[in-house]
Amino acid sequence: MFDEVARKQLDTDGFCHVPDLLPQPVIERLRDFFEPLLIADTVPRKALRTAPGGKVVTNVGDLFAWGDPAPLELLALPEVMQIATAICGENVFVAQEFAVIKHRGDGNPVLWHQDMVYRRTAPCFTMGIYLDDADAGDGALRYVPGSHLRDEPICDLAALPAVEVPARAGDAILHDMMVAHSSEPMEGNAIRRVIYLEFMAAELALGEEIYPRDVIDNRRRLLFAARRYRRETFPAASCFKPRQRDPSPRDRHQPLGRVLSEIAAHPRFLRSANYCFDRIAAQLD
Template sequence: MSTLTAPLPLPEATPRSPHHLTPEQIQFFDDNGYLVLRQWIPPALLARLRAAGDAWIDAGMGAEGSDPGRDDFVFAERPGGRVMFRVNYLHNKEQPASLEMLGSPQVLGVAESMCGPNFVPTYESMVFKQEGDGEAIPWHQDAVHPRGYRIFNFDLYLDSSRAGAGALRVLPRSQARRHDVCAIATEHGWDHPDAIDVEMEPGDVLLHDVMVVHGSARTLGNALRRTIYYEFRAAEEILEDGPWDREWIDRRLRLVPLGLARHRAAFPDAEQFDWQVAPEFRPATSGDEAAELKIAHVVHMRGSYCSAGDALRALKA
């Protein structure tokens, strides 16, 4: 049974495109808190995103303290030294592939299936483990909310992620409530009886509920593993639960027509997404594309983390 407490538009018995989810897929997600879509991103777009991933890492490693946007490149102190592990606000980092992906039917069809036509792209980042950096990501829940609507992350894997080499661990069916993740770690470590390893290949997509408990164990000598994360919520959910307002929704929704245009320009012969947002939410563009590409988050919905340090690393966005 779904853990949602308020109704969303029912999925169509026959999805209106190959990029929309089936009722069975949505039910699996609602029951388990995650869903894997194998080879979901077309090879040409995937190749552009892999190149963009390299460029984002290079930009972060070369950024100076006074450079605009320097704080979007997030570093951590490891036993072996300082390493970068995250890039926030991808769309203004001079790599059009991130907007091409956002405007693709493979992304927006899923967003519409899960959130209804008034979906809002709320976050965009790339999180990665550099070669040899096998630091753990502790058990956590991304954001805890009243569960009247689906809030989910669209996770595109740019590299292989295998069991024993840093693959994501998930506790299926854990998304229905807030958990004490410290207690989970203390009692079970990484060997919770319900835990599964989600193995992924380049081009695979993991959809995960922001309340499903997940993390990844420490490994040694792992290869580079990069994942692009886009979070989506319904505009109705944001207005009901916060933490943002109507103006912020409007500003974030301006990313959608930019993405649609970039996808159409890059792949004119590919299928394009038919955006059916309600008139009251359709944004009026400002004409200042540079300003529209980065809409910052002043506040965040609280998640469940074992320490303030874990939360800070997750919320530096």
């Protein structure tokens, strides 16, 4: 659970582990969502890698824009959104959503990086939601504790002592977007699917000119679309209610698929992650 101890660790170390965040039925629905996406076809919003057994999908972007609204349910789960609002406040929005997929023996590391460099004028964080186990010593994420509070180059941060954070299916790992993190390739489990949601306070996006108001309002539409989807699909389930102004009341009268397509089509320029490539270059020399 996300309690005061977890919140203090997030503030101090830049990361924390939240066990058993997702109910099992939600895990199963999300696993079903990924089944057709694992086909290694060359289409936009997918990244492929050549593995010993052939090409595999390693990244899938814009998860709310694939036609199946299953991942949208995450933005209506009280278990997820209570964390997001506790950290970022009621004006929270999800800046982007994507998945990182590892396959046994694909040789796919995650290089040392920071998700986004910002001035810390308001909160933002990344929530990694695990659909499969990430075992210790088998490519689980590593973090440099406290690196989100140090104004040093990413390659200098990557040289500091790190800790590994394993997770089980249904768990989440939260981290500040400034914390240095990476992972090694996976050799044990057959597959690992992790959904990443980047949450941000509107005050941060506006104050540091990360996103303009129209982009924020467009992305805020997702919270209301998510509530509608969960209430219509699982009417007996508990549902998060945004305490924000609905930026697009007309969405209530449009097909959900059209709403999600409109949101995905709105221009949005993401701030680049900050990677350390020096270690790779040194290995190649």
